[in-house]
Amino acid sequence: MQAQTPNRHLNEPSVIEIIGLYGLPGSGKIFLLDQLKQELGREHFAFYEGSEVIAAIVPGGLDAFQKLEELEKVAWRQLAIDKIRKECASSGQVAVVAGHFMFWAESEETGCQVYTQNDLETFTHILYMDFPADVIAKRRLNDAKRIRLSVSVPHLLKWQQAEKEELRGLCRSHGILFSLLSSHPRLLNKASALLKNFRLHTETHNLFCAERTMDEAIGADLSQLETMLVMDADRTLAAEDTGALFWKAVSCSDALMEEGCPLKKLFGGPLGYSYTAFRQAMLLYEEAADDEKFDALCQDVASMVTMHPEFVSLMQVVAEKKHIGALIVTCGLRRVWDKVLEREGLSKTVKVIGGGRIADNFIVTAAVKAALVTRLRDTHHMYVWAFGDSPLDLGMLSMAHQAIVVVGEKQSRSKTMDHALTSAFDSGRLLARQVVLPSNAPPRLDTTTLPLVKLTEQGFVDSVLRRRSKDADIQVHHATGRNAAKLLMTPMRNASVAGPALRNSHHQVGWYLAVELLAKLLGIEEYPIPHVQGHNTSGYRLLHEKHTSIVALMRGGEPMALGVSDAFPHALFVHATRPSDVMLHHLQGQHAVVLVDFVQHIRSLHASIRIVVAAGVVQSQSVPSLTQALAGHADLSIVALRLSDNKFTGTGTIDTGNRLFNTTHLP
Structure with a gap:
């Protein structure tokens, strides 16, 4: 597991949400900003056009600013973003700032970057208007409000690609959430939904939403439930990694999409497996497809997933018992696993707690998994069995009464789990057994440290099904x-x-x-x-x-x-x-x-x-x-x-x- 970077999105009064709205000159930033003012109002949001803020603080306005040396311009740009931050700190509003990342004349070899270090230390989110270069070229040509230099479509495309690549890298290294806004008839709805989500979402709020969703999922059966099975999904219930399958499906359906799974690069980067990284993953899914296409992609992925028959059998037995419940708690895509369970005939008895889209209202992190198991154990007084395969599952495994580490084929299992398990055992945080799926795969560590168990053995099944009611006879x-x-x-x-x-x-x-x-x-x-x-x-x-x-x-x-x-x-x-x-x-x-x-x-x-x-x-x-x-x-x-x-x-x-x-x- 990667080391986690400091999180900038904790629910602390000192954190001020400043959202940058970037895009090439002529992409429509100011037009969208004006629409957002009308849509969202000014109670919770403050809207700024970066050049106007600079014009207001520089003696002589924007004309005087343009005549300054580059170092002087940098100083004024830093003062402008500092002014916005101070105003929002005082008002409690979320700032939405339209600005520029770089200027690039077609005659120049490279663009001139105009962002500052203060920008990177101030922005918490950046939305980039990723419109087709030919559309931007036409808008520039037809702009009646200002005279714009003629720029070829190939240069605009090169400029745009450079901005997106550099911004995405800078955002990840500075803990800034980044997302693209594509040209779409419902662009305003999409942008306003993102801004509302950015304003409300903190780790505290995220956990609240996850706990509420879990409680609602089991609410009708809460009085009867004594035992709960909590299972990770990818590479636990099935050998497949649905995230990797999703992005493979995206690359096949979109010729412009880069090959490979962007999640691997994201979680392998400076954000590690932090809350911010999982929020960024959610934004990547939002970028990849609209709701209709996303659902179709999830259906395609679900059709490629084969659940381990041992888990299907166990869930079928559990489904017949009113005193036992089963939950899938996944850091991956809820929609995929909903469809997998529906195909297996388990959707009515096994609920999925997961995210992937803004509409889900929360994302699942390692900390959320552990907190949900703790809530089942301490608040709802259930006996909890936890099943997981990776370091992200160690927290929930440690909090459960019974922990089962699921071990897959050697070439596909988590490469960091052995070390993480050893550390957890040595510190006394974890006591667990392992199940090997398929049964001919080699076990993890050794069977003394991590004893073997079979999900289909009658003794194991009986131990899961055992009544544990507070009112039952000793x-x-x-x-x-x-x-x-x-x-x-x-x-x-x-x-x-x-x-x-x-x-x-x-x-x-x-x-x-x-x-x-x-x-x-x-x-x-x-x-x-x-x-x-x-x-x-x-x-x-x-x-x-x-x-x-x-x-x-x-x-x-x-x-x-x-x-x-x-x-x-x-x-x-x-x-x-x-x-x-x-x-x-x-x-x-x-x-x-x-x-x-x-x-x-x-x-x-x-x-x-x-x-x-x-x-x-x-x-x-x-x-x-x-x-x-x-x-x-x-x-x-x-x-x-x-x-x-x-x-x-x-x-x-x-x-x-x-x-x-x-x-x-x-x-």
């Missing part, structure tokens, strides 16, 4: 009735067993609960181990074992917790006598916590970590009261050796804690 997993449980519980119930023997019994129960119930509940992962015959083979361990915390409730809970620790030797082991002994650093970066008590305290430290309470015996009658007491604590389970209908509570000489440590004789 999940109790137990071994009651199994022969192993009968054997293991015997010494625990035998009053004559105490001290080391009883501690060993509890240790065995902890180990059994870990390998029999916890491993099934939390999942296991495959990893390579050396075989006794000298080759490597597959071994298994708890999924995310290094990111699991085992909390031993002192003193009686320690023997059983040590048994769990024996089964999961790489898990973090924490001794706790009281809730405050469990601290935030015991949970940060962890995937799950296995404990005996302190559920309320754990939730106060970490709202979404998975909690499993391990116990030898759970009274059947206590489950409803536990459910009521712990309502709202999603992702909470209990594993127990057995359920019991016996309400007996041991005290004194028959108290379990006293028997474990031979303290039955103490008062």
